[in-house]
Amino acid sequence: MASSSLSVVLLLCLAAVASAQMSTTFYDASCPGAQATIKNGVVAAVSSDPRMAASLLRLHFHDCFVQGCDASVLLAGNERNAFGNVGSLRGFDVIDQIKSNVEQACKRTVSCADILAVAARDSVVAVGGPSWTVSLGRRDSDTASETLANHDLPAPSLSVTDLITRFAAKGLNHTDMVALSGAHTIGRAQCKNFRTRLYSEENIDPALATSRKATCPQLTGSGDSNLAPLDDTTPDMFDNAYFVNLKLNKGLLHSDQVLYTLAGGATEDIIDGFASNQDAFNNAFAAAMVKMGNISPLIFPQGQVRRICSRAN
Numbered sequence: 001m002a003s004s005s006l007s008v009v010l011l012l013c014l015a016a017v018a019s020a021q022m023s024t025t026f027y028d029a030s031c032p033g034a035q036a037t038i039k040n041g042v043v044a045a046v047s048s049d050p051r052m053a054a055s056l057l058r059l060h061f062h063d064c065f066v067q068g069c070d071a072s073v074l075l076a077g078n079e080r081n082a083f084g085n086v087g088s089l090r091g092f093d094v095i096d097q098i099k100s101n102v103e104q105a106c107k108r109t110v111s112c113a114d115i116l117a118v119a120a121r122d123s124v125v126a127v128g129g130p131s132w133t134v135s136l137g138r139r140d141s142d143t144a145s146e147t148l149a150n151h152d153l154p155a156p157s158l159s160v161t162d163l164i165t166r167f168a169a170k171g172l173n174h175t176d177m178v179a180l181s182g183a184h185t186i187g188r189a190q191c192k193n194f195r196t197r198l199y200s201e202e203n204i205d206p207a208l209a210t211s212r213k214a215t216c217p218q219l220t221g222s223g224d225s226n227l228a229p230l231d232d233t234t235p236d237m238f239d240n241a242y243f244v245n246l247k248l249n250k251g252l253l254h255s256d257q258v259l260y261t262l263a264g265g266a267t268e269d270i271i272d273g274f275a276s277n278q279d280a281f282n283n284a285f286a287a288a289m290v291k292m293g294n295i296s297p298l299i300f301p302q303g304q305v306r307r308i309c310s311r312a313n
Contacts, residue, residue, distance in 0.1 A: 021137060021299045022135040022136060022137035022138070022294075022297065022299070023135060023136060023137055024133050024134065024135055024136065026114075026135075026136035026137040027106075027109065027110060027114075027136060030106060030109050031102070031105060031106035031109045031110050033105055033106075034102055034105075034106065034109075034110045034114075034118075035118055037098065037101050037102050037105065038098055038102070038115055038118045038119055038122060039118075039122045040101075041094065041097060041098035041101060041119070042056065042094070042098070042119050042122040042123055042126060043122070043126055045091075045094045046123060046126040046127065047126075050127065050236040051187065051188060051236070052090075052091060052094060052123070053123040053124065053126055053127045053186055053187075053236070053238075054123075054183070054186040054187025054188070055089075055090045055091035055094075055187070056091045056094065056095070056116075056119045056120055056123040057120045057123050057124060057183055057186075057187075058089065058091075058183070058187065059073060059074075059089060059091050059092075059095070059116060059119075059120070060116045060117060060119070060120035060292075060293070061120075061180070061183070061292065062079070062084070062085060062089065062149075062153060063113070063116055064170075064292050064293065064295045065152050065153055065154075065166075065170060065295070066079055066082075066144075066145065066148050066149045066152050066153065067141060067143075067144070067145065067148060067296065068295045068296025068297055068298070069113050069116070069117060069138055069292075069293055069294070069295055069296070069297045070113050070138065070139070070140060070141035070296075070297065070298045070303060071111065071112035071113040071115075071116055071138075071140045071141065071306070071309060072141045072143065072144035072145070073085070073089070073144070073149075074092065074095060074112055074116070074309040074310055075141075075143075075144040075309075075310060075311065075312065076310045076311060077144075077146075078143075078144035078145060078146050078149075079144045079145065079146055079148075079149040080144075081146050082146050082149030082150045082153065083149075083150055083153075083155070084149065084150075084153040084154075084155060085149060085153070087190075087225065088190055092309075092310070094119075095112065095115060095116065095119065095309055096308070096309055096310065098115055098119065099112060099115055099308070099309050102115065103307065107307075108305045108307055109305065110305070111138050111139050111140045111303075111305045111306070112140050112305075112306050112309035113138035113139065113140050113297065113298070114134075114136045114137070114138050115309070117134050117136070117138065117293050118134050118136075120289070120293075121134050121289070124238055124285075124289075127186055127236060127237055127238045128237050128238045128239065129238030129282065129285070130238075130282035130283070130285060130286045131286070132286035132287075132289055132290055133290070134290075134293065135290075135293070135294070137297075137299060137300075138297040138298060138299070138303075139297070139298040139299060139300060139302055139303030139304060139305060140298070140303050140304050140305060140306045140309075140312075141298060141303055142303070142304060142312035142313070143312075152166070152169075154166045154167070154255065155255070156189070156193045156194070156253040156254055156255045157196070157254055157255065158254075158255050158258075159258060159262070160258050160259060160262060160263045160264065160266055160267065163177060163255060163258075163259075164177065164266065167180075170292070170295050171291065171295065172288065172291060172292065174266060174267055174270060175270055175284055175288070176284075176287075176288040176291060176292070177267070178259060178267050178270045178271060178274065178284075179274070179281065179284040179285045179287070179288040180285070180288050180289070180292065181242075181255075181256060181259060182240070182242050182243065182274065182281055182285055183285070184230040184231060184242050184252075184253070184256055185230070185231045185234070185237075185238055185239055185240070185241055185242035186230070186231065186235065186236060186237070186238055187229075187230050187235075188227040188228060188229055188230060188235070189227065189228060189230055189252055189253060190224060190225050190226065190227060191215065191216035191217075191223045191224055191225065191226040191227075191228070192220075192224040192225070193253060194212065194216065194228065194252050194253055194254070195216055195218065195220070196254065197252070197253065197254045197257070198212055198213055198216060198218075199213075199218050201254065201257075203249050203257060203261045203262070204249055204250075204251075204257070205248055205249045205250045208232060208249075208250050208252075211232075212228050212252070215228065216228065228252060229252075230242070230252050230253070230256070231245060232245065232250060232252070233245060239278060240274050240275060240277075240278045240281045242256075243271050243274040243275035243281065244275045246259060246260040246261075246271055246275070247260060247271070247272070247275055249261065259271060
């Protein structure tokens with residue numbers, strides 16, 4: 001336990017040092033149109049496919065939780081093949097196109113890691129969510145690890161205790177964890193990730209279970225990739241309906257519902273607050289995204305600025 005606590009303290013110290021070297025005006029002189037170019041790409045992608053907002057946000061989350069916010073998730077192979085990523089992560093083509101557009105204006109200037117961070121923010125805004133200020137100056141790694149991804153990414157089957165441990169290891173507290181889980185107010189999940197909950201758990205709204213069973217058969221391997229909205233109320237709008245749903249046993253994933261019904265007092269009050277106050281959720285989510293975006297970034301002279309996000313220079 002002492003070693004674990006020391007690791008978290010070290011992580012927070014490194015994040016603070018890196019954060020001090022990053023700046024919201026990092027590209028103002030070297031690539032002044034960078035953020036506008038990223039936003040335009042995101043808005044176009046989300047307008048064409050509303051699911052893309054959740055996909056781009058998830059890419060940033062899955063990047064930062066493995067090796068820190070270094071765009072390692074964008075490298076072909078490796079992390080992309082991890083259990084929580086393979087066959088479900090999407091949006092790589094959108095990031096590639098945005099990177100190409102940025103490169104046309106400013107060659108080898110804007111990192112893929114920074115593009116991911118800005119794209120995540122702009123995706124949330126595009127579907128009605130809050131905005132936040134993104135510090136810039138991250139660099140890209142030239143390595144990625146499937147093993148680390150399998151170890152560090154929170155799985156939909158985790159208990160509250162395990163979820164708290166995973167988030168705490170990244171310097172994120174209970175409120176951060178619940179707020180970031182609220183990203184499930186948009187997006188979809190694959191049948192294989194909620195099948196066990198449908199057929200084995202009692203703390204699920206009967207009507208929701210019946211509806212989802214229609215496209216998610218009990219037999220393993222049947223309909224594994226079939227999708228269902230994580231928020232059955234407003235699946236493409238960033239709001240606090242996710243938390244209202246948890247209070248009604250309408251969380252689709254085990255890892256969602258346990259935050260309320262099996263948390264043993266750890267997170268219920270936070271969910272009650274977010275369910276009754278949209279602004280409270282928005283503010284907490286924005287603050288948590290800033291913290292998450294500062295997890296172990298690579299800062300010059302570390303790392304590189306990739307020319308193509310899917311491969312190292």
